[in-house]
Amino acid sequence: MAKRIEVEDLDIYYGSFRAVRNVSMTIHPRAITALIGPSGCGKSTYLRALNRMHELIPAARVEGRVVMDEQDLYAPGVDPVDVRKHVGMVFQRPNPFPTMSVYENVAAGLRLNHKRIRKSELDGIVEESLRGANLWEEVKDRLGKPGSGLSGGQQQRLCIARAIAVKPDVLLMDEPCSALDPISTHAIEDLMAELKENYTIVIVTHNMQQAARVSNYTGFFNIGGTGEPGELVEIDETPTIFSTPTHTDTEEYISGRFG
Amino acid sequence: MSTPTKSRPAPPETDPPGDSTRLVRGSLPRRASWGALGAATLVAAVVAALTGFSVTLFVLLVVVLYTAGMYVWSRSAEGRRKAADRAFTSVVTSAFLIALTPLISVVITVISRGAERFDGKFFSYSMRGVVGDGGGAYHAITGTLITSGLATLMSVPIGLATAVYLVEYGRGRLAKSITFFVDVMTGIPSIVAGLFAYALFTLVFGAGTINGFAGAVALSVLMIPIVVRSSEEMIKLVPDDLREAAFALGTPKWKVILRVVLPTAVAGISTGVTLAIARVVGETAPLLIATGTTASTNFNPFSGQMATLSVFSYYEYASPGVPPEPYLARAWTAALTLMLIVMVLNLVARSISLFFAPKTRS
Numbered sequence A: 001m002a003k004r005i006e007v008e009d010l011d012i013y014y015g016s017f018r019a020v021r022n023v024s025m026t027i028h029p030r031a032i033t034a035l036i037g038p039s040g041c042g043k044s045t046y047l048r049a050l051n052r053m054h055e056l057i058p059a060a061r062v063e064g065r066v067v068m069d070e071q072d073l074y075a076p077g078v079d080p081v082d083v084r085k086h087v088g089m090v091f092q093r094p095n096p097f098p099t100m101s102v103y104e105n106v107a108a109g110l111r112l113n114h115k116r117i118r119k120s121e122l123d124g125i126v127e128e129s130l131r132g133a134n135l136w137e138e139v140k141d142r143l144g145k146p147g148s149g150l151s152g153g154q155q156q157r158l159c160i161a162r163a164i165a166v167k168p169d170v171l172l173m174d175e176p177c178s179a180l181d182p183i184s185t186h187a188i189e190d191l192m193a194e195l196k197e198n199y200t201i202v203i204v205t206h207n208m209q210q211a212a213r214v215s216n217y218t219g220f221f222n223i224g225g226t227g228e229p230g231e232l233v234e235i236d237e238t239p240t241i242f243s244t245p246t247h248t249d250t251e252e253y254i255s256g257r258f259g
Numbered sequence B: 001m002s003t004p005t006k007s008r009p010a011p012p013e014t015d016p017p018g019d020s021t022r023l024v025r026g027s028l029p030r031r032a033s034w035g036a037l038g039a040a041t042l043v044a045a046v047v048a049a050l051t052g053f054s055v056t057l058f059v060l061l062v063v064v065l066y067t068a069g070m071y072v073w074s075r076s077a078e079g080r081r082k083a084a085d086r087a088f089t090s091v092v093t094s095a096f097l098i099a100l101t102p103l104i105s106v107v108i109t110v111i112s113r114g115a116e117r118f119d120g121k122f123f124s125y126s127m128r129g130v131v132g133d134g135g136g137a138y139h140a141i142t143g144t145l146i147t148s149g150l151a152t153l154m155s156v157p158i159g160l161a162t163a164v165y166l167v168e169y170g171r172g173r174l175a176k177s178i179t180f181f182v183d184v185m186t187g188i189p190s191i192v193a194g195l196f197a198y199a200l201f202t203l204v205f206g207a208g209t210i211n212g213f214a215g216a217v218a219l220s221v222l223m224i225p226i227v228v229r230s231s232e233e234m235i236k237l238v239p240d241d242l243r244e245a246a247f248a249l250g251t252p253k254w255k256v257i258l259r260v261v262l263p264t265a266v267a268g269i270s271t272g273v274t275l276a277i278a279r280v281v282g283e284t285a286p287l288l289i290a291t292g293t294t295a296s297t298n299f300n301p302f303s304g305q306m307a308t309l310s311v312f313s314y315y316e317y318a319s320p321g322v323p324p325e326p327y328l329a330r331a332w333t334a335a336l337t338l339m340l341i342v343m344v345l346n347l348v349a350r351s352i353s354l355f356f357a358p359k360t361r362s
């Protein structure tokens, strides 16, 4: 299940523009890695490079290696579709499929990718995923209702349920709580803490307290100036980053003196 | 009476009320506009009657008098902004009513003249062996349904596939030129489409090959660009978020398109298709050339000429027999039937979009 990811010398481009430069890091299994940094430093870009979503943008490309299970995700012959089956993603804005019910949303990944799956088996997975996303109690009576009829926080948890229903090894979350109120944020943070027992989780967040609360490792990205590529300044265990970071930039960013 | 024991700082004084902050303004009485309209009508009627009654002058006078009168009145009572609002409201409303006049006039004319033969016989008899009175348009109705149906069957797959290509795959020169040619096709005069089909069938099957299928081909030439355009717009409206969500689940692109993008856009696409059908179902020129006409019912689109409502109506009206009355009556009823078909198609389009629209509540 949970996998370790080794990123080696990763450069990420939009056409000729290099957005992220020379990132190397280890993403540990069964742990939450938080990525923080000022706006525009390439956190989302980097996250999307980890499951090859980046290349969906025309002319976008990546150089370097992302190794999971001793396989380079960017090796020739690797099918990005298969990569994404193992590395799931939750987006900043909740995006349930509007034509599908709550049930169908959770089942979407399985229905779209497997030819046949028994109804009873599917029911089990849907319930398990919704329970995993702390949403089951709230929606169990309206599984047939449209997913877009839920509140924003419920929709985001529905999206998490949808992502974990396909049982990925790694879960990427790009500011999953930025559109949510403190209570839903809390629910999702609790959820992450539970999920990390079984998954490798990488989360991008602008909320320093959140990074400090939930993550085991924290990576700080920064950018030299506009038009410069973003880069990884340092990554370490979260308590270390928040108490005794190596770089002064990190310390200044965390203490709110810039960014 | 409780006096505060501790003296609090006095709350800040507000500025004294002044003219610049007055929020309440005068307003005209509630039925002012109706009253003004009545007055304008009266004055206009008198003036028009004095100068020898002319409808155009009368309508023009009503509009001008009403607009000017309301503006002046409202300006003195309500101020400039409200007055301008009233004036523009009246101009826009009049423009709308004037634009509506031809439509209403057409509807009334077609209904009143078409009602005479709007009977069971019209819908169950062909014109086979009919001279003068009697007969019906059964053969033309089936012909219209067959040609438009075939045209739809050909246009929707081609048009939809093109739209999917343009939005989801198309990059660079090929996509650009397809877009360009679709635009060009949109502007093809329908008679040219008919000539194209006629020429095509003459080349392939020999001279004088006129049948329902040729007409359907001509109609598809007109229909495909409409379907491409409307579907393209609808597919573009599907948010990228949804595509990304599906990709992130490890779904191959073709499945994302088939299972997420198209279902999300289906309401708009089917509305577009229905409107495209409504657009070609009343075409006359291409069918006149490519499908011809006949007096008897022909269910086979691949052999022999076929009557259609528009062409039937045209011939009944253009070259009636003696006496002409029954022919003219049939022409009008055919037009009425065509209009009803288009109306039903529009209603179908509306209910389809209601039915398929992504639901937020149920």
Ligand SMILES: Nc1ncnc2c1ncn2[C@@H]1O[C@H](COP(=O)(O)OP(=O)(O)OP(=O)(O)O)[C@@H](O)[C@H]1O
Binding pocket: A014, A017, A019, A037, A038, A039, A040, A041, A042, A043, A044, A045, A046, A057, A230
């Ligand atoms: N689709 C794109 N095409 C071209 N450049 C892009 C694209 N998306 C992002 N960029 C650029 O890449 C750089 C990094 O953007 P990215 O979205 O990764 O930043 P971020 O760290 O996630 O910022 P934020 O915290 O505001 O979300 C920015 O300079 C941005 O302008």
Ligand SMILES: [Mg+2]
Binding pocket: A043, A044, A045, A174
């Ligand atoms: Mg971002």
